[in-house]
Amino acid sequence: MVQRPPGNGVAVAALVLGIISVAFGVWMVIPIVGFFVAFTAGPCAIVAVVLGHVGMNRSRVVGLGRNQALTGLILGYSTLAIAVGAAIFWTIAVIVSGATA
Incomplete structure (x- = not known):
């Protein structure tokens, strides 16, 4: 019987959620x-970041999935940066439009 090495499903989940969040x-x-x-x-970005960190830790033990977990982390943090930037932009836009009206 052929035995498969353990996989890193958490890293794959981080990658998939990172792609969806972007x-x-x-x-x-x-x-x-x-x-x-x-x-x-x-929420997809937050879960991608959490799973990315868990996947990075698991990749040290299993030896697989480091790149997938890292990509999930990068995509999750990028989406959170876009969200923060958009929130700041729209807050300023609403304040400025209210002040000029």
């Missing part, structure tokens, strides 16, 4: 759509 995250800068998309991209 796919939705780029839409956050659009005025109306971005508000609704943020509720999908934000």
Whole structure:
């Protein structure tokens, strides 16, 4: 019987959620759509970051999945940066538009 080495499913999950969060995250800068998309991209990015860290730790033990976990981390943190930037931009835009009206 052939025995397979243990995999790193957590790293794969981080990668998949990171890709989903970026796919939705780029839409956050659009005025109306971005508000609704943020509720999908934000949680996916947070879970991708958490699973990415867990996957990195597991890759030290298993020896597999380091690159997948790292990519999930990068994509998750990138989406969170987009979310913070969009929130700051729209907050300033609302304040400025209210002050000039």
